[in-house]
Amino acid sequence: MTDQPLKAIVEGALIAAGGPLTLDQLLALFGEDERPERAAILDCIRELSADYEGRGIEIAEVAGGYRVQVRASVAPWVARLWDEKAPRYSRALLETLALIAYRQPITRGEIEDIRGVAVSTNIIKTLTEREWVRVVGHRDVPGRPALYATTRRFLDYFGLRSLNELPPLSEIRDPESYFLSTNVVPTSEPTENTP
Amino acid sequence: MNAPRETEGIAAAVEPDLSTADVRPEPPLAIVRGAPFLTLPQDLYIPPDALEVFLETFEGPLDLLLYLIRRQNLDILDIPIAEITEQYMEYVELMRELRLELAAEYLLMAAMLAEIKSRMLLPRPQEAEEEGADPRADLVRRLQEYERFKQAAADLDALPRLERDHFIVEAAVPPGFIRRLPPDVELHELLSALREVLARAELFTSHRVEKEQLSLRERMSQVLERLNGGGFARLTDLFDPSEGRPGVVVTFLALLELIKSSVLELVQSESFAPIHVKLREFSPATTA
Numbered sequence: 001m002t003d004q005p006l007k008a009i010v011e012g013a014l015i016a017a018g019g020p021l022t023l024d025q026l027l028a029l030f031g032e033d034e035r036p037e038r039a040a041i042l043d044c045i046r047e048l049s050a051d052y053e054g055r056g057i058e059i060a061e062v063a064g065g066y067r068v069q070v071r072a073s074v075a076p077w078v079a080r081l082w083d084e085k086a087p088r089y090s091r092a093l094l095e096t097l098a099l100i101a102y103r104q105p106i107t108r109g110e111i112e113d114i115r116g117v118a119v120s121t122n123i124i125k126t127l128t129e130r131e132w133v134r135v136v137g138h139r140d141v142p143g144r145p146a147l148y149a150t151t152r153r154f155l156d157y158f159g160l161r162s163l164n165e166l167p168p169l170s171e172i173r174d175p176e177s178y179f180l181s182t183n184v185v186p187t188s189e190p191t192e193n194t195p
Numbered sequence: 196m197n198a199p200r201e202t203e204g205i206a207a208a209v210e211p212d213l214s215t216a217d218v219r220p221e222p223p224l225a226i227v228r229g230a231p232f233l234t235l236p237q238d239l240y241i242p243p244d245a246l247e248v249f250l251e252t253f254e255g256p257l258d259l260l261l262y263l264i265r266r267q268n269l270d271i272l273d274i275p276i277a278e279i280t281e282q283y284m285e286y287v288e289l290m291r292e293l294r295l296e297l298a299a300e301y302l303l304m305a306a307m308l309a310e311i312k313s314r315m316l317l318p319r320p321q322e323a324e325e326e327g328a329d330p331r332a333d334l335v336r337r338l339q340e341y342e343r344f345k346q347a348a349a350d351l352d353a354l355p356r357l358e359r360d361h362f363i364v365e366a367a368v369p370p371g372f373i374r375r376l377p378p379d380v381e382l383h384e385l386l387s388a389l390r391e392v393l394a395r396a397e398l399f400t401s402h403r404v405e406k407e408q409l410s411l412r413e414r415m416s417q418v419l420e421r422l423n424g425g426g427f428a429r430l431t432d433l434f435d436p437s438e439g440r441p442g443v444v445v446t447f448l449a450l451l452e453l454i455k456s457s458v459l460e461l462v463q464s465e466s467f468a469p470i471h472v473k474l475r476e477f478s479p480a481t482t483a
Contacts, residue, residue: 057364068364072355077241078362080421086359091254094348104346114340117255117300159361167350170343178264186205 006036008046011065011068018062020156063155063162069186093123101154101166105147107139131155256304257341264338307334357400414449419458419474427462 013029014021028042045066049059056074070078079086090095096119099100099111111119127133132154138144150163161164253259274459314330355361422428434443450472453459462471 012366015364015366016368018363060361070362070364071355072360075360075362076435079359089352091345094352095254095344097346097350098344101351102344114337115255116257116304116337116341122200156357158351158356160354167347167354170346172339173342175332175339178331178335178338 006040007044007047010041011048013058014048014066014068016044016066021060022098025065033124051108061161062159063152067156090123092117092120093126096123097132097150097154098128098129101150101163102169104149105136106149107145107147109145119190132159204430210340254345257337258300259301260304260343261338261342261345272409274348411448411452412443415453416447418446418449418472422459422472427473427475430461430470 005040009029010026013026017025021037023041027035027038030036045059052068054057056071056078057068058071060069092115095115096111099114103110108119111137124133128149129150130153133148133150135146137147138150139147155162198343234321248263253262311330311334357363421433430450436443436445454461457475459472460475463469463471
């Protein structure tokens with residue numbers, strides 16, 4: 001088998017799949033007698049990736065394998081193909097998602113402890129319906145609260161290969177940064193913004 | 196400083212005035228999402244009119260507190276507690292129409308700050324002067340933790356993602372190449388299909404039973420007719436298996452009925468020998 005057809009097959013498959021394909025899935029496209037080496041397929045992906053340099057598409061490696069996607073640089077124009085704008089997510093949802101991503105498995109109560117507010121059922125529902133998070137078990141304490149974790153689909157959506165690729169959590173701030181002064185003597189005069 | 200400013204939200208509206216730590220700057224005005232002028236919070240007091248907006252703008256009391264600390268340079272130890280408490284109590288009435296649960300979390304925060312302040316004011320015994328005894332420690336820990344994840348949420352939002360920054364490329368495959376394989380048939384599916392057919396067949400057999408076909412009286416007559424020639428008939432010969440179960444049962448009932456009314460009698464020469472049926476000789480029904 002020459003390189004050229006294999007590369008074309010890999011390209012065709014990646015584009016037709018409409019989602020990421022793993023190396024195993026790509027290998028499974030071939031019959032026993034014609035099955036190429038893994039390295040050969042990887043070479044094809046690398047070559048395709050180089051071919052797409054300067055084009056509107058690129059090959060990305062995500063948790064679910066390799067996928068062909070529209071480059072972010074042209075996304076603003078491409079996005080106008082659809083009437084609907086890309087969904088924007090509330091800070092409440094993103095904070096909840098961040099806590100599940102970084103602290104999984106985590107219960108709803110633990111999320112609420114850190115955020116200082118109740119987590120609305122709608123947020124959990126949206127995250128579950130998008131299949132970004134799922135219940136992976138229950139903590140063995142009274143009430144047996146559900147433990148949430150992120151899914152492969154979450155990683156795919158955010159273009160990550162694994163949780164290790166999440167942006168690192170910021171450093172814990174210096175406790176003193178939360179106080180203007182350590183002066184314990186309070187002022188007793190009323191503030192002026194009292195109605 | 197008093198000029199109304201169009202802002203994205205509340206966050207960027209106010210420049211902290213560092214020179215007047217004790218004398219607070221005049222309350223600045225801002226336009227929030229086109230809503231009327233609001234006095235921005237310089238401490239935990241939120242003007243009642245603005246409360247609803249604030250509940251939507253901030254992700255809870257920790258978020259509000261962080262904003263106050265970072266943007267307003269509020270010294271969380273420098274809050275006139277009595278006033279705040281009084282003002283917050285006014286909210287409680289207002290809350291009935293709003294989101295009581297969320298409002299409660301703000302009230303809890305105010306209560307917590309009041310407690311911290313009161314502890315800080317009290318003279319502390321020497322042994323409590325250690326690191327862990329600082330009443331602010333728990334609040335600071337919570338603020339630190341919350342701020343990290345607030346940042347993490349922003350970082351997550353900034354990641355290039357599908358539907359916004361990337362779109363999956365999808366090409367159509369020419370028609371005729373996509374072969375949908377029929378699914379494998381499991382044995383239990385086959386059996387359940389058979390069971391269904393049998394259940395339906397059952398319905399049909401029961402419908403085929405007609406009253407005339409299986410009249411007990413008619414069958415009694417038929418049995419008598421066969422025995423009219425006299426002599427014995429093997430019991431089993433009287434049954435017609437091709438009639439099926441209902442026919443056999445009716446014949447059997449007819450025999451029992453005739454025996455009961457002493458028209459027929461059963462004869463068996465020895466144990467396990469074939470059973471024979473014959474007319475009773477003295478039967479009045481006999482037409483010799």
